[in-house]
Amino acid sequence: MCAQMERASADADCKGTLFVVATPIGNLADVSERARATLAAVTKIYCEDTRVTKKLLNALSIHVPLERADENILTNKIPHILQELEGGVNVAFVSDAGMPAISDPGQKLVDAALLAGVRVEVIPGPTAAVTALAASGIACNHFYFYGFLPRKDGERLKVLESMAAIPGALIFYESPHRVAKTLRDLAHVYPGRMIALCRELTKLHEEVVRAPAAELVKHYKNQEVRGECVLVVSEAASSEEATKTWTHEEIKSEAERLLREDESISNLAKKLAKQTGISRNEAYVLLLKIQP
Ligand code: SAM
Numbered sequence: 001m002c003a004q005m006e007r008a009s010a011d012a013d014c015k016g017t018l019f020v021v022a023t024p025i026g027n028l029a030d031v032s033e034r035a036r037a038t039l040a041a042v043t044k045i046y047c048e049d050t051r052v053t054k055k056l057l058n059a060l061s062i063h064v065p066l067e068r069a070d071e072n073i074l075t076n077k078i079p080h081i082l083q084e085l086e087g088g089v090n091v092a093f094v095s096d097a098g099m100p101a102i103s104d105p106g107q108k109l110v111d112a113a114l115l116a117g118v119r120v121e122v123i124p125g126p127t128a129a130v131t132a133l134a135a136s137g138i139a140c141n142h143f144y145f146y147g148f149l150p151r152k153d154g155e156r157l158k159v160l161e162s163m164a165a166i167p168g169a170l171i172f173y174e175s176p177h178r179v180a181k182t183l184r185d186l187a188h189v190y191p192g193r194m195i196a197l198c199r200e201l202t203k204l205h206e207e208v209v210r211a212p213a214a215e216l217v218k219h220y221k222n223q224e225v226r227g228e229c230v231l232v233v234s235e236a237a238s239s240e241e242a243t244k245t246w247t248h249e250e251i252k253s254e255a256e257r258l259l260r261e262d263e264s265i266s267n268l269a270k271k272l273a274k275q276t277g278i279s280r281n282e283a284y285v286l287l288l289k290i291q292p
Helices: 003-011 033-041 050-059 071-086 107-115 128-136 153-162 179-189 213-219 238-243 248-258 265-276 280-290
Strands: 017-021 044-047 066-068 091-093 119-123 143-148 169-174 194-199 207-212 229-233
Touching: 017 033, 017 071, 017 107, 033 119, 044 050, 044 071, 050 066, 071 091, 071 107, 107 119, 128 169, 128 194, 128 207, 128 229, 153 179, 169 179, 179 194, 179 213, 179 229, 194 213, 207 213, 248 265, 248 280, 265 280
Parallel strands: 017 091, 017 119, 044 066, 044 091, 143 169
Antiparallel strands: 169 229, 194 207, 194 229
């Protein structure tokens, strides 16, 4: 059954509704009127850290029971939450900040609710990724949100390399302690691109620092980065492919791919040299060596 049908069938019975509510990412005034009314009206609110959400509820003078359902325990709690919803109870789900399900728990609960024919209503609101994108001034007709990069150096580089050809801006969440390392890797993989480091958005010390990757690396080399950070990377200029560093394995597999084209070795050597930056002679020799 498609999501639309699951939702439509849920409207007709007396099940409760799961409200997925976005909360501010720093500035309390960003809580929407609808979010406030919804949180005040539900029977129970599931959240990540009850202390964090309690602060929000206190500020809004809302007194609704809270129950912890963070990433580690949400999966186990889903059957119980569904039971409540199926019994006609309206519940809300919030994360510590921003939009649930965006680098936060929530997606599995929504999926389970839709599969169970429970109505899901999202109360939209702030999310750091889109706020950073708008604040960066970087062309964003198309963009790709990645979220948190892997912590291990090798894995992080692999992910960044795999994203080099994405036709749009890239958005990453990053902890302040790892920003310097991530900037170093961004400068390595995307040398020519503009990067915006968007810090503490919507808060007192909000800051957007924009510069080519290598300059940002220098800027933050001896300077501690504080607060919450989003990195926005501009799309590759079409000439950037030539600046990518190709490994021997990558050159070989590109050569093998080109050899499947019905063209002379000499033409293929020109193409391979242009794409990978090796000399035409080297490309020619490699193609001759590996041709079937
Ligand atoms: N669900 C949230 C959202 O909608 O943006 C994201 C939660 S994720 C666990 C937390 C990360 O979001 C932070 O480490 C940071 O990268 C980013 N973030 C959240 N609030 C931010 C803010 N005010 N300024 C900059 N980045 C922020």
